[in-house]
Amino acid sequence: MKQSELHWIALSPNVFVDYTEGKILLYNTRNYKCITSTDTRLINLIREFYRPENLGVLSLDEFEKMTSNDVRVANNMNMFVSVKNSTKPLNFLPILNLQHDLTKNMSGGLKEIKGKLSLLSSLFIQINYGYADSKVSFYRNLTSKQYATPCFSEEKTTLRVDFVEQILKEACLSSIHNVHIIIGSPMINIMEYIRIFERYNFQYYLHIYSDIVYEFLSHISDYSSVSKINFVVFCDRYSNPNIAQRLIKESKDCGNFEFINLIDEVDRLLSCSSSAMKMLPVWTENNFDFFWRRGIFPWMSLHSPN
Structure with a gap:
């Protein structure tokens, strides 16, 4: 018997994440769209993605419980990826310090941070x-x-x-x-x-x-x-x-x-x-x-x- 598919939301592997001065920065290196926000729901959502037990993926129900206007804006910028699968997928998120190191050493700016995996x-x-x-x-x-x-x-x-x-x-x-x-x-x-x-x-x-x-x-x-x-x-x-x-x-x-x-x-x-x-x-x-x-x-x- 085929298992029923479940709905999952993952942080896109194309998204660069940074925290600065109480704000969060999300930058989509694929479409070059960017959002900075002080919205606690968006900040907490990204932190949930980075928790070891979540491995970059949340259920749709968990995602919707943390929805806010800024979360919807980020979603419209393709910061998140929707996945339907019977088992929870895995998403290897880059370590934030690695992102900082990449930024320091790249003359071309954030748009060059692709394929981090x-x-x-x-x-x-x-x-x-x-x-x-x-x-x-x-x-x-x-x-x-x-x-x-x-x-x-x-x-x-x-x-x-x-x-x-x-x-x-x-x-x-x-x-x-x-x-x-x-x-x-x-x-x-x-x-x-x-x-x-x-x-x-x-x-x-x-x-x-x-x-x-x-x-x-x-x-x-x-x-x-x-x-x-x-x-x-x-x-x-x-x-x-x-x-x-x-x-x-x-x-x-x-x-x-x-x-x-x-x-x-x-x-x-x-x-x-x-x-x-x-x-x-x-x-x-x-x-x-x-x-x-x-x-x-x-x-x-x-x-x-x-």
């Missing part, structure tokens, strides 16, 4: 949240805003396998080559996801904290499949250094491992300087002196303030 080479998918006490969660959530590390929450939400497959199926039509899977908790049936990964020819990177690696690996029943996945293992001030050292010795039998030490203070930098692990600086909102200290990360080209 073709500029993307990597896709990041967080399967579930990590869970820890409030102190660790706060620190690691700060880190997750700087690097592709797991977010932490009290929620036990997990991205379903069929939804991950739908994302990968859509990504096949793009220029995406690398898929980064972010795991916060080991309590998932990882083999279900690995079987999905094998169907789609991407380079897979699995991001995980060292704390849960062994528990995570205990759920894997077929190591021949795992050998095709690259593991990116993060260690921070709350990680047990002995686990990382043990993993480094044993990783040859478990796949391709990269170990990254997240450094936020001079003492940790000095204690980890002899390690073979790659080091990345982490901003914790109160370690300004660490970042401005000369010679710590010379590749960052930082200079002391006057």
